[in-house]
Structures are given as structure tokens and as C-alpha cells.
Amino acid sequence: MTLAAGLVVAALAGCATPSQRFDHRASELGFVRHNVPGTQFEHAVYQSSDPRSGPLLHVYLEGDASPRMASRYSPPDPTPHRPQMLELMALDQAPSLLLGRPCQHGLDPACDPTLWTIGRYGEPVVASLVAALRRELHAMRASGRSAPGVVLIGYSGGGTLAFLVAERVTETRAVVTLAGNLDTKRWAEHHGYFPLGLSLNPAERPPLDASVIQIHLLAGRDERVPPFLTEAVIARQKEANFHLHEAFDHECCWAAVWRATLAELDVLLEDPLGR
Numbered sequence: 001m002t003l004a005a006g007l008v009v010a011a012l013a014g015c016a017t018p019s020q021r022f023d024h025r026a027s028e029l030g031f032v033r034h035n036v037p038g039t040q041f042e043h044a045v046y047q048s049s050d051p052r053s054g055p056l057l058h059v060y061l062e063g064d065a066s067p068r069m070a071s072r073y074s075p076p077d078p079t080p081h082r083p084q085m086l087e088l089m090a091l092d093q094a095p096s097l098l099l100g101r102p103c104q105h106g107l108d109p110a111c112d113p114t115l116w117t118i119g120r121y122g123e124p125v126v127a128s129l130v131a132a133l134r135r136e137l138h139a140m141r142a143s144g145r146s147a148p149g150v151v152l153i154g155y156s157g158g159g160t161l162a163f164l165v166a167e168r169v170t171e172t173r174a175v176v177t178l179a180g181n182l183d184t185k186r187w188a189e190h191h192g193y194f195p196l197g198l199s200l201n202p203a204e205r206p207p208l209d210a211s212v213i214q215i216h217l218l219a220g221r222d223e224r225v226p227p228f229l230t231e232a233v234i235a236r237q238k239e240a241n242f243h244l245h246e247a248f249d250h251e252c253c254w255a256a257v258w259r260a261t262l263a264e265l266d267v268l269l270e271d272p273l274g275r
Helices: 003-015 018-028 084-089 123-141 158-167 185-193 231-236 255-270
Strands: 033-037 042-048 056-061 096-097 149-155 172-178 214-217 241-244
Touching: 018 033, 018 084, 033 123, 042 123, 042 158, 056 084, 056 158, 084 096, 084 149, 084 255, 096 123, 123 158, 149 158, 158 172, 172 255, 214 231, 214 255, 231 241, 241 255
Parallel strands: 056 096, 056 149, 149 172, 172 214, 214 241
Antiparallel strands: 033 042, 042 096
């Protein structure tokens, strides 16, 4: 490639939207995209071009586009700029998919900025994610790739949604959060952001059923979701395991521990009491 051609490619890449860059990275990692309807939203779904079969389906939920989405800033495209969950899903050997959140990965007519600001964890968002996941599970069963159990895996705000979705999906066997925002009220107060008045707050919900295994990964240098904001919520849970990685921050370095986390998850699912 000539220097001029390289500059053109770089310029075009710089003009790409977050949604386009996300799709490009998914393709590089060997994932294909299709859309599935939820309630009032279309959801992007990313998974391997050759989906695996197995007893559990790992469902990944990405974080928010920006930690400032609860302040006066509202990005035009709420798709994350750094696809943390795509990268981790590429390390996962279990049947997996990434379920896109409403209005990420391309807007649809039902979208408005409240759905990625003060209402990003609200009833319409959670209900649509649940409906989309149920359709995916139904399609898997119809194709003979039945997965009787679901593991919900969420990063940052995706961890918030993993907790809220788990309450409603009876097939949920485990929830894994990475730097998950599990007390949105305290989080907004801590940062001086607008209250997420149209959102549900895991801290105000009952603990998840004891049959649901939980692993919560916290980062000691996390300034976006400091561990002290979520430790009380985790302590109230019935089957919660948590690990504080002192050297990590909000974005770094989850891939370094991901395979070990998945191995721990397998052990806990096989023997929840650790016998």
C-alpha cells in the first residue's frame, strides 16, 4: 500500500462511527452480526460464524459509550468506543453471543437520548433485552442447539443490566460483572451526575435467587466505578464471589484474568458449595 493510500484508509477509519468501528472489530475477531427484535427495539447480536453447542450460553453485555452519559453530555451514538466484551468473548470457548443494548450499533425509530442517559437501565431497556434474549434462546432450540442455562456477563453498565435481566430470565445460572455499576444512585451522587431517574437500580432490588452463581470483578484503581460503591450490594447477595484486582483500572486489564475467571465459573457451576 502506498503512503497516499494508507492516509486515505486512516482518514476513512477516523470518520467511521462507533457502530461501524464496532462491526469492523467484530468481523476481525470472526464474529458475524444479525439483528433480533426485542419489544420496541432492534438488538444487534454478534456471535461466531460457526456457533458452538453446549449446556450453557454465555451472553455478553457491553458497557456504556461514555461515563459522562449521566451528565450534560449525550453522545449521538451510544455504541462503546472500546469493545471490551467483544475482546473477552473471543477468549471464550463456550457457546457465546454478544447481545447489543437498545440504540447501540445503529439507531432505530424508537430511540431517543434518554435511553442512553437517565433511562439507560430503565424498564423499556431491560424488557427489550429480555425479549430479545428469549427469541435467541427459542431460535437455538428450534435449530437443535438448545442451551438450557444462561450465563449473563456484563461490563460496567452492562453489569447493571446483567443483574436486572437475570431477575427475569429463569434460565439464568450465573451472573458475572466486571467493574459493574450495581448502585446507580450512589454512583451518580459520587460523580455529581444527574440522577438516573428513569432507570432501575440493582441496589434497590431484592438479592438474586440463591440458585444463581455470581462472580463480581472489581478494580482497585477504578475511578469510574470505585469498589466502595458496589461492595455493599455484593455483600447482600446470596451466592456472590468477588475479586478485587488492585492493579486494574476501569478499562485495564480484564483480558489478563478472563480465562481464569471462566475456569472459576465452570468450577462453581459444577459445585456451587465448593465441596
